[in-house]
Amino acid sequence: MNYSKFDVVVVGSGAAGLYGALCIPKGLKVALITKDMLNTGASDWAQGGIAAAISTDDSPQLHLEDTLKAGAGLCDRQAVEFLVENAADSIQSLVEMGVAFDRHQSQLSMTLEAAHSRPRVLHAADTTGRAIVATLAQQVLQRENIEVISQAFALKLWINEETGKCQGISVLKDHAITWIQASATILATGGAGQVFAQTTNPAVSTGDGVAIAWRSGAIIRDAEFVQFHPTALTVPGAPRFLISEAVRGEGAHLIDQQGRRFAFDYHPDGELAPRDVVSRAIFTHLAKTGESQVYLDLRPIEPEKIRYRFPNIIRVCQHWNVDLFTKPIPVTPAAHYWMGGIAVDTKNKTSISGLYAVGETASTGVHGANRLASNSLLECVVYASQLAKLEVDEEEKITPSETLTVTDNWVEHLELVNSIKNQLPDLMWHSAGICRTQVVLDSAIATVIEWRSQLLSLPLNQYVLNLLPQQAIEFNSVEAESQLKLYAETLNLLDIAYLILKSAAFRTESRGGHYRTDYPNTLAAWSKHTIIQGNNLSCVDI
Template sequence: VDDHVTDTLAAGAQLCHDDTVRFTVANSRESIEWLVSQGVEFSRYPDEEGFHLTREGGHSHRRIIHAADATGRAVSEALTNQALKRDSIEIFQQHVAVDLVVRGGRCHGAYVLDRKAGHVRLFRAKFVVLASGGASKAYLYTSNPDGASGDGIAMAWRAGCRVANMEFNQFHPTCLYHPQAKSFLVTEAIRGEGGRLLSSTGERFMQRYDERGELAPRDIVARAIDHEMKRLGSDCVYLDISHKSADFLLHHFPTVKARCLELGIDITREPIPVVPAAHYTCGGVMVDHRGKTDLDGLFAIGETSFTGLHGANRMASNSLLECIVFGRSAADAIAERIAEPQAELRIPDWDESQVTDSDEDVVISHNWDELRRFMWDYVGIVRTNKRLQRALHRVELLQQEIREYYSNYKVSNDLIELRNLAMVAELIIRSAMQRKESRGLHYTLDYPETLPEALDTILDPGHRGGDKT
């Protein structure tokens, strides 16, 4: 436990909350045992005597339980299957939340678009949990699925919740670089098992940037790759694991091996072309150790939330752990209060009487593309004051267009996501402008030094500025 805490604090560039780190790590074993009991098939040693543990960037030794190279999928599929078995759980597919319902300082549910019917419905709830992921789709290149558009963060902000540390966007160093490989992540475990990063000239370069080489934290590796690509004018770098046996690669990295083969890349014989891509939102909606936000009745879990665990840079695999630890903690908090009586409030249905169907959906796709491009160019791996000012000006103009569009036309899935993504992009930009230093994932040429005191950036919807605390 102590070693895991120490590694996390080091990776987070002195900005992690010590109490949150210890709370998460102390509850890790119990949470993982719970996952095993729910049917998650983690990888074991061939003799079946124990689970295989791997090592990733920032970790001092092997401690990461995994399911080959698709751990997230294994966890989500097992828990989805468990949810589907429960008669007490009702699942609504093809629904997307529009906004939270807030009355009297409490969350009472949400307005939700039924995408098939094309109408917005009112969902009442004693308690609401936001677990909608991060906002990496704000960037042109990302490892995330299309749904990672910051919806939960934007809805909580509009409902009056504070957000923190939105400037810390983790860029995963190794996404597959191929025109047909949309958002395919090449797992960090490859570097943990001896994978070597090579420049376009075939030379190893990580030792020039950090003595830990390929096992340095992700922010250092991503910046090194970014610098090498710009220095040499290359489109990508290469990750080479071909010195390992074919059997080893098939056993440890079957998903990566299969996907690369589909694209004509044999990882047993040649290196994998990779580029950095937006991967993880370290900031989010401020919560306590039970996942509770500033708004009574509203919880936020996982990448939507800001717990203080990740600091200025998330250490590999701590995100899945955070989801389970805080998810269970929030469930306990809700269970304790679920029987409390609530006053019956009259909440109006969604009013569509003043809007029409849009005949200009092309505007949404153009704005979406513009947003992601200027965020990549101006608010990416390396930042400057001038780039951030340009980005803020662009996002403010974009939001004016979105507000006008939102007021006049019926909501759609694309419009909801664009509205939320633009809101979260503004939060990222404003947070980055508040931080007058380089720390962890936030690197700016105008303030290259790290300040002696580590402070969070907190934005409060009560006033549009920010403060450090």
């Protein structure tokens, strides 16, 4: 596959990557690269649903107002208007593709979620993301113009040194590094929840797209804003399985060990306040009481409704010996969604010519400082649909040089790499989690810089950061591919950590998903986006 040439390369196979690939004109040859198999990303885990103002008592204007309010003054109004005005068409497109949303009689069913003024969240039981991704994946596999390249790990963008244009990407696959040439490269690699010790994200969510784009000079925006979901299952040995916002929307109560609905102490909307408020309420309440978890009580909801709406939550809780019909679910907050990402416009263009980003990888300006529930899947679909207008220049295929055979085995360096990868999530959870302070942030930044310096001194680095587009590599060692992937993923996580920490230390206020105990107030002077390009940090007006 050396120097395979495509019109478009899409990296990532969540809702944004799949839908984007389907929207690209059929006359263009598309490579869809996924680092695992199809259906392993965070979209597949999305439970609550997809928001759209399509009922008679709702309107795009109300959806706009709710999104702007949740975004705490940092949403780009034009980007949000674009989102809500195109929502109905996107839902219709998904229905026509075969996504089986729940219905009440002949009408699409909609539920209420936190910070929405109307019930506008469409769902497919409690596995909406899975329903959407499965349908899209099936469509992708039927498209003759799309070639799926699975278990391929993206390493580095191919930037033309003379023009500055992105013209492809290098990937690690089948014990080799291959450069894939393309007129347009679209990053849709999802979020970076694995940088935190507590996260609802799958193992593949390591911020790869943002990291490789930043290293190539792309502008990263609002990296400090991380959404911590209030209610992740907290049982010893269990993953931090997300208990959907929709559960509270349907009437579940958030209670403490004494059975008291404590969230009303912190906000008049109680458990239906915006996510950042509820997460901070839990964090603060646990600190006050010394308890280790709070509880989500579904018993106020009719059992039949629970069985109809939340079969997957029932199944997972039962697996971990939690019978939600007779006792509350133990929950704590966990990192869930990253509002920051690669800065793009409404056409998904980044600051690098030929490079695009969609989904959680991108910063469209839609979510501001705090994402409104169920707007993420909508953003994936609405913004990815703009790729139907993608125009690419015909470029001459670049002739490769000889493939180099490498016999390296880096087993002696893995202890250091694993040590850094294992320590980083705890460092980030305690320094850049729900509550932050300057002293702790500065200490974490110094640690991350030191760890990064150690990684860059290792010989594996030459294949991740220093390989030239004229160089294709084959590895003789069976272990080399997994070793290099571990190294690259760890480097990506370190770079994501650096971006979050630097931005969090820079913003000396509290707003949305960014809360500073040493600067607890929201300041009008900080109604600005934070921007990182290379090591330069600045802010710009909205």
